[in-house]
Amino acid sequence: MKYIMVIDDSVTIRSTIKLVVKNLGYAVMEAENGQDALDKTAKITNSGDDIALCIVDVNMPVMDGIKFVGEFRKTDQFTPIIMLTTESQESLIDEAKRLGASGWIIKPFQPNKLIETIKKLVK
DSSP states (O other): OEEEEEEOSOHHHHHHHHHHHHTTTOEEEEESSHHHHHHHHHHHHHTTOEEEEEEEOSOOSSSOHHHHHHHHHTTOSSSOEEEEESOOOHHHHHHHHHHTOOEEEESSOOHHHHHHHHHHHOO
16 A cells, blocks of 8 residues: 655644545555654555655654654655645755755645645656
8 A cells, every 4th residue: 555644743734635635546644743754654664555755844843844854764765755834944945855855835735736746756
């Protein structure tokens, strides 16, 4: 099974993204911060399933999205990562890309823009 990981500390945002993504036919796994996501992605891959894509907020407690990208890339070099955040600072975007983020979408987002980005990144 292929999963899309939705990592955001906002239940509302996770639910919204989940609705958009479910229509694309992927299973969705939710995480409330970067550490929670690392734990869950390890369980998914250890069970023989795959992560198709990660959609990650930047500002979260415990482990933020930028740190998550760096940690996730230590074990997975290829899975696309979309940063979905209210942050638009060039320095944060540059740091996320340097660590391995594939794209950056500013909240509030248009569902069609997210779907379009997912379709481009997930093969």
